[in-house]
Amino acid sequence: EAQVTQNPRYLITVTGKKLTVTCSQNMNHEYMSWYRQDPGLGLRQIYYSMNVEVTDKGDVPEGYKVSRKEKRNFPLILESPSPNQTSLYFCASRAGLAAYNEQFFGPGTRLTVL
Amino acid sequence: DQQVKQNSPSLSVQEGRISILNCDYTNSMFDYFLWYKKYPAEGPTFLISISSIKDKNEDGRFTVFLNKSAKHLSLHIVPSQPGDSAVYFCAASPDGNQFYFGTGTSLTVIP
Numbered sequence: 001e002a003q004v005t006q007n008p009r010y011l012i013t014v015t016g017k018k019l020t021v022t023c024s025q026n027m028n029h030e031y032m033s034w035y036r037q038d039p040g041l042g043l044r045q046i047y048y049s050m051n052v053e054v055t056d057k058g059d060v061p062e063g064y065k066v067s068r069k070e071k072r073n074f075p076l077i078l079e080s081p082s083p084n085q086t087s088l089y090f091c092a093s094r095a096g097l098a099a100y101n102e103q104f105f106g107p108g109t110r111l112t113v114l
Numbered sequence: 115d116q117q118v119k120q121n122s123p124s125l126s127v128q129e130g131r132i133s134i135l136n137c138d139y140t141n142s143m144f145d146y147f148l149w150y151k152k153y154p155a156e157g158p159t160f161l162i163s164i165s166s167i168k169d170k171n172e173d174g175r176f177t178v179f180l181n182k183s184a185k186h187l188s189l190h191i192v193p194s195q196p197g198d199s200a201v202y203f204c205a206a207s208p209d210g211n212q213f214y215f216g217t218g219t220s221l222t223v224i225p
Binding site: 004031033035040041042043044045048050056058059090092097098100101102103104105106107108 | 116118120146148150155156157158159160163164165203205210211212213214215216217218
């Protein structure tokens with residue numbers, strides 16, 4: 001089944017404790033992206049990647065890191081999480097670089113930083 | 115600063131009638147526009163897209179209209195069905211890589 005998977009689905013952590021949220025897709029998609037969803041703000045793009053070893057900042061990259069060492073994986077790294085990073089995070093992937101191609105979203109990771 | 119705005123947080127429509135969801139944007143560099151639907155506890159799913167060279171795109175019950183001069187797009191759902199009840203997000207992109215989403219409109223279709 002074609003899908004985007006994220007792990008963990010739920011995470012409660014404390015301020016300053018490094019964490020990684022994994023994202024994997026089995027569709028051989030070139031483009032991958034991370035978003036966060038917050039009440040009243042919609043979805044905001046954190047980082048995106050057009051292919052292996054090619055990443056760039058989205059609208060709200062502060063406090064986050066990403067890497068794209070393999071085509072299928074695009075982990076989101078929070079080196080020193082803070083309470084304002086409490087959010088619902090979505091990973092997405094898309095075939096090719098055409099903007100109007102649909103992005104396939106993962107099920108989301110709900111992160112709470114205490 | 116929100117570059118894509120959905121000013122109606124919620125909308126209720128009778129089953130069988132038309133649902134019209136609106137979206138406004140401020141950045142004239144946006145060239146690609148998409149609509150996504152989101153059910154609770156799931157990721158968004160793609161509905162329909164349009165590029166700035168067109169003013170209308172249709173896919174079954176869903177039609178997106180783009181008015182570039184007004185920086186406005188709308189999604190029409192005809193006829194509306196109870197299964198259409200979800201949160202709808204519009205999104206815009208200047209280059210196909212960066213995406214800006216609206217805050218969403220919660221649609222309720224009443225049977």
